[in-house]
Amino acid sequence: MVLLAVTSFISCKKDDSVAAIDNNKINLVIADNFNLASFSAALRLSTLDKELQQGAGPYTIMAPSDAAFITAGYNDATAVLSASPSVIAPMVRYHVFDGSYELNKLPFLFNQELRSRGGKMFATHWVKNGDTVLTLNGARVVAQNLPTSNGIIQVINRVLTPYLHDKLGDAISAESNVTLFTQALKTSGVLATINGTGPYTIFAPDNTAMRSIGYQSVQQVSQTDPAVLRELVNYHILRDRRFINDYVLSTGSTNTSRQAMLDDNLVDITLTPDVNSPGSFNGITLRGIGNINEIQVVKQDVLTGNGVLHVINGALKIIQ
16 A cells, blocks of 8 residues: 555655646747747757746747758758758847747738847738738748647748848858949949838849949959949939838739939839739849949849848940
């Protein structure tokens, strides 16, 4: 009987220990979601999963889906675990917020600033064709307000990258394929403008595009009349922060719109169809007043502290 009593006591203690484990903690809910395996792996690699397990919160996690990680170059959780922690850890922190952020309760405003553990992020609450759409840095929220015992999860369709540069000028200088346009910004004197408070958005022609309009070297650009270069660069800059998806969501049924640039001249914007989703759009092309052909965006949504940089494969022209 004594042995039976001791056995029963041990059994009860074991059951109490199992019952004390909260399987609804935010990191465990992520780990249990088949669509968030890569982000769960990223949490483990960054060791932030331990804090999310032990902390009372509330936390909000902007969790990229597995499809988002594939787009970013990580085919599965194993690929994430094989990556450098120095790359993954800052990315994970950028997706973690202290506090509860129910994005659907945000005002219907454009690019509202939020602050995650990794820096500034911009949320927009849209109404598009009667549907409510939420975006973060232009990425769509595809599932929202998933509850856990110590926070909520928002699932997004793109892996977001914390910005490395406070100023657009520094971000452009770091792009090896836009050195000619970077020099044009310096020689024209417009570099000081885009390094101001902002926000600004820049569509920077790559070096091939600059050569196509006659600028063959950095030295040649530096020796060009600043007024000529100012006319060129101002037609590639706009006052405001614009992610590519902002154009997709704000463009009407014609799938075309116009954007006023820093010099007040207009650029035509046309939505590009998403071949994987008939009736949807996943990008834009641009055409200046003097352009014959559409210009493609070859790198998009490079966020900085005072704006956004996109790289394009053609130069916007005011005259033919």
